[in-house]
Amino acid sequence: MPTITKISKQKKSSDRYNIFLNDNYAFSVTEDIFIKFNLRKGLTLTEEEIETIRENETWHCFYVEAIRFLSYRMRSKQEMRNYLKKQEVAPSIIDEIIARLEKEKYINDIEFAKAFVRDRMSQTSKGPRLIVKELTDKGVKAETANEAITLYSYERQCQIALKWAQKQLKRKSNKSYKKQNEALKIKLMQKGFDSDVVNEVFDEIKPPIDKEAELAALEVQAKKIYRRYEKKYQDNELIMKLKASLYQRGFQGDLINEYIAKLDK
Missing domain, CATH: 1.10.10 (Arc Repressor Mutant, subunit A)
Structure with missing residues (x-):
């Protein structure tokens, strides 16, 4: 029977352990798996137990990688799924990891969508329609995106659209006054603002002709x-x-x- 005859810490990764069976290197595990299976010198393992340990180690490593991916910023469920696919993680393991991440509240699409909307409101001049599209492109369900976009009040939309429009009007152009205004309205619509917001912006600025x-x-x-x-x-x-x-x-x-x-x- 395979028996653990030696255990050593890896020099470059202090939280990983090399496991030797019958004086031969067999595999390495993280400290979490080491503790979970109570690995120790003299422990005898069956082939099934060894396979279970290796499967758990693989799963744990991918889970840790998922946590690392989340450390940079919040992710939607679909973003996480796509990332794990690129890491060539098996579909069944992806489902398990995502289920655990949701249970532990590391992944929550409604909270992700709300944070995304707040970020876009403070960092960009995009309108609500464009932000909703960005969210759905990230795999967020339409109803979730529409719920989150309610954070973007009508008043806030008008403020952001007005500020952007005023900057544009300061730019030199060889177009006529009429065409400049038409182009500005089109751009505001393309940025995701509805016509009522655009009309209110133009009522506010009433750009004078020079x-x-x-x-x-x-x-x-x-x-x-x-x-x-x-x-x-x-x-x-x-x-x-x-x-x-x-x-x-x-x-x-x-x-x-x-x-x-x-x-x-």
């Missing part, structure tokens, strides 16, 4: 259009094409006429 900046943007666009059309059209037809293109780009009629008047001089 005539000088608008005229400068118009001139940039007009020169590009003029170069594109001057070989195809002439005289009034060229002017009409230029006007039409500028209207399509959202520039006001009085500014367009002001620019055209300069061309005629």
